[in-house]
Amino acid sequence: MVNGRSPKQLVLILGDQLSPSIAALRAANPNRDVVLLAEVQQEASYVRHHKKKIAFLFSAMRHFAKELSAAGWCVDYVRLDDEGNRGSIPGEVERALIRNGCSRVLVTKPGEWRLLDELERLRAQRNFEINIMADDRFLCSEVAFADWADGRKQLRMENFYREMRRKTGLLMDESGKPCGGRWNFDSDNRKPPKKGLRIPGPKLFPVDAITRDVLVLVEDRFGDHFGVLQPFWFAVTRRQAESAFDHFIETSFAHFGDYQDAMLSGQPYMFHAVVSLYLNAGLLDPLKLCRRIDAAYRAGAVSLNAAEGFIRQVIGWREYVRGIYWLRMPSYVKENFLEHHNPLPAFYWTAETDMACISTCVEQTRDEAYAHHIQRLMITGNFAMLAGVDPRAVHEWYLAVYADAYEWVELPNTLGMSQFADGGLLGSKPYAASGNYINRMSDYCSDCRYEVKSKTGPRACPFNYLYWDFLDRHRDKLASNPRLAFPYRNLDGMDEDYIAALRRNAAAFMHRLHA
Numbered sequence: 001m002v003n004g005r006s007p008k009q010l011v012l013i014l015g016d017q018l019s020p021s022i023a024a025l026r027a028a029n030p031n032r033d034v035v036l037l038a039e040v041q042q043e044a045s046y047v048r049h050h051k052k053k054i055a056f057l058f059s060a061m062r063h064f065a066k067e068l069s070a071a072g073w074c075v076d077y078v079r080l081d082d083e084g085n086r087g088s089i090p091g092e093v094e095r096a097l098i099r100n101g102c103s104r105v106l107v108t109k110p111g112e113w114r115l116l117d118e119l120e121r122l123r124a125q126r127n128f129e130i131n132i133m134a135d136d137r138f139l140c141s142e143v144a145f146a147d148w149a150d151g152r153k154q155l156r157m158e159n160f161y162r163e164m165r166r167k168t169g170l171l172m173d174e175s176g177k178p179c180g181g182r183w184n185f186d187s188d189n190r191k192p193p194k195k196g197l198r199i200p201g202p203k204l205f206p207v208d209a210i211t212r213d214v215l216v217l218v219e220d221r222f223g224d225h226f227g228v229l230q231p232f233w234f235a236v237t238r239r240q241a242e243s244a245f246d247h248f249i250e251t252s253f254a255h256f257g258d259y260q261d262a263m264l265s266g267q268p269y270m271f272h273a274v275v276s277l278y279l280n281a282g283l284l285d286p287l288k289l290c291r292r293i294d295a296a297y298r299a300g301a302v303s304l305n306a307a308e309g310f311i312r313q314v315i316g317w318r319e320y321v322r323g324i325y326w327l328r329m330p331s332y333v334k335e336n337f338l339e340h341h342n343p344l345p346a347f348y349w350t351a352e353t354d355m356a357c358i359s360t361c362v363e364q365t366r367d368e369a370y371a372h373h374i375q376r377l378m379i380t381g382n383f384a385m386l387a388g389v390d391p392r393a394v395h396e397w398y399l400a401v402y403a404d405a406y407e408w409v410e411l412p413n414t415l416g417m418s419q420f421a422d423g424g425l426l427g428s429k430p431y432a433a434s435g436n437y438i439n440r441m442s443d444y445c446s447d448c449r450y451e452v453k454s455k456t457g458p459r460a461c462p463f464n465y466l467y468w469d470f471l472d473r474h475r476d477k478l479a480s481n482p483r484l485a486f487p488y489r490n491l492d493g494m495d496e497d498y499i500a501a502l503r504r505n506a507a508a509f510m511h512r513l514h515a
């Protein structure tokens with residue numbers, strides 16, 4: 001207290017905290033405190049983020065600052081090219097404290113362990129008062145997740161998800177049972193793509209003056225980062241993000257469930273919502289979206305399998321991976337259960353490969369900073385695991401290339417779900433698949449140099465021999481997994497000469513890959 005009044009506080013809002021009701025703003029006083037938003041080199045380059053991701057966040061930050069000012073807050077906004085910008089969040093906090101005559105900092109807990117650690121160090125080194133508040137934009141707090149996990153032999157998303165359904169009442173009937181008598185309709189959500197589907201795609205927004213400035217800045221300062229910057233059409237305000245979600249419900253949601261796992265060349269978005277970047281930056285509220293879907297189901301406007309599929313992703317997977325992240329960091333990022341050490345192939349950056357599925361997904365990632373879940377899991381993720389790529393390199397790629405990527409959500413999805421590097425903590429089996437799966441769920445194979453039906457030989461699909469070689473070389477770690485009993489039975493039924501041919505093909509392919 002200064003002269004009987006509370007001291008002026010600096011309210012730090014990070015680039016993915018663009019929510020007007022975020023904890024630090026709720027605890028602050030607009031008549032006294034100063035809000036700091038800072039564009040800094042370090043956050044834009046600790047991995048070399050996709051140009052579209054940087055432009056999206058800088059523009060959304062600038063728009064959010066304008067909205068806060070209009071709402072009466074005193075906002076101190078630091079642009080990347082402002083003179084004296086120290087290039088890091090701690091550096092800008094120090095400068096802003098002095099500039100604004102503040103004596104303490106209020107911040108909502110960052111979404112990445114790295115930045116939390118930096119703020120805690122700043123507090124210790126400079127003896128600043130930094131009040132780090134829990135991020136309550138999630139349904140399940142870190143403490144509640146740790147309590148849920150405590151004492152369980154196995155963590156499984158499905159059990160966690162059921163608790164979240166009970167907690168929220170989403171898709172629950174009056175007697176406390178799940179609507180439709182089942183918790184999960186995933187088995188209805190695996191339709192292969194049909195030719196001739198009309199796919200509307202996400203809502204595209206025009207570039208305004210704020211975004212135009214940001215695009216010039218990003219091209220100038222991050223021109224050598226991965227990705228194509230224009231055309232740029234992302235929503236950059238809350239209102240736009242809400243209208244992007246309305247557009248999804250009106251145009252795509254009817255097919256969302258059925259074709260959730262389907263992939264088609266030239267159709268990066270299929271019937272997906274394309275809202276993860278808005279949710280993760282704080283422009284959309286996850287529970288509000290789920291309540292709308294729940295209401296639409298109850299009004300008979302959407303099918304149960306679509307509604308349940310969407311709600312499961314948001315209150316199930318999204319919350320579950322965050323729980324795992326904070327439960328297991330900082331050691332989680334180092335896990336490497338399968339002892340994979342190969343470098344990431346160059347085609348993850350260039351798209352130059354004869355494998356049509358990979359080149360399609362990487363080109364799309366380069367152009368849009370987006371790939372849907374099955375493309376991330378079963379194409380680029382699956383290949384990296386079959387090819388024995390170091391999970392840390394895979395993680396850094398995913399963190400850099402997608403507009404929705406922050407470590408709390410990206411790391412468990414990559415390291416746990418897609419690379420099985422946590423040995424089955426997050427999911428019960430490795431998502432490994434041969435070309436057969438890709439052929440069933442996409443049209444990629446029809447335009448590929450390789451033959452998806454061939455298992456060995458120069459034209460054989462690499463996913464085929466790499467898949468069997470993967471199971472063969474990890475027999476000691478994976479054969480006892482009950483969910484892999486079927487493929488191991490198949491492997492055991494193959495004759496030795498055939499297995500030797502698979503191994504030879506895999507070794508030759510890996511040799512060419514790293515030559």
Ligand code: FAD
Nearest residue numbers: 272273274275276313317318372373376377404405410413
């Ligand atoms: P939709 O398919 O329309 O789903 C609706 C919403 O559900 C999404 O917006 C998202 O918020 C949520 N959701 C769905 N699946 C997941 C999941 N597995 N984990 C968390 N939330 C989920 N998602 C991210 O938000 N950021 C990431 O950095 C990220 N990295 C991933 C890396 C890998 C290797 C894999 C396999 C998945 C990753 N995901 C990530 C999850 C998922 O791929 C994206 O959330 C989804 O593709 C976003 O597109 P959408 O908004 O169109 O989602």
Ligand code: DLZ
Nearest residue numbers: 014015016038039040043044110111112
């Ligand atoms: C991702 C990102 C980028 C590219 N730039 C900034 C920035 O300049 N300033 C900022 O406050 N936040 C940025 N972010 C988001 C942060 O990296 C994010 O808040 C942390 O990784 C924690 O999730």
Ligand code: SF4
Nearest residue numbers: 355357435445448461
């Ligand atoms: Fe991918 Fe194999 Fe199909 Fe080619 S044949 S697109 S490599 S799965």
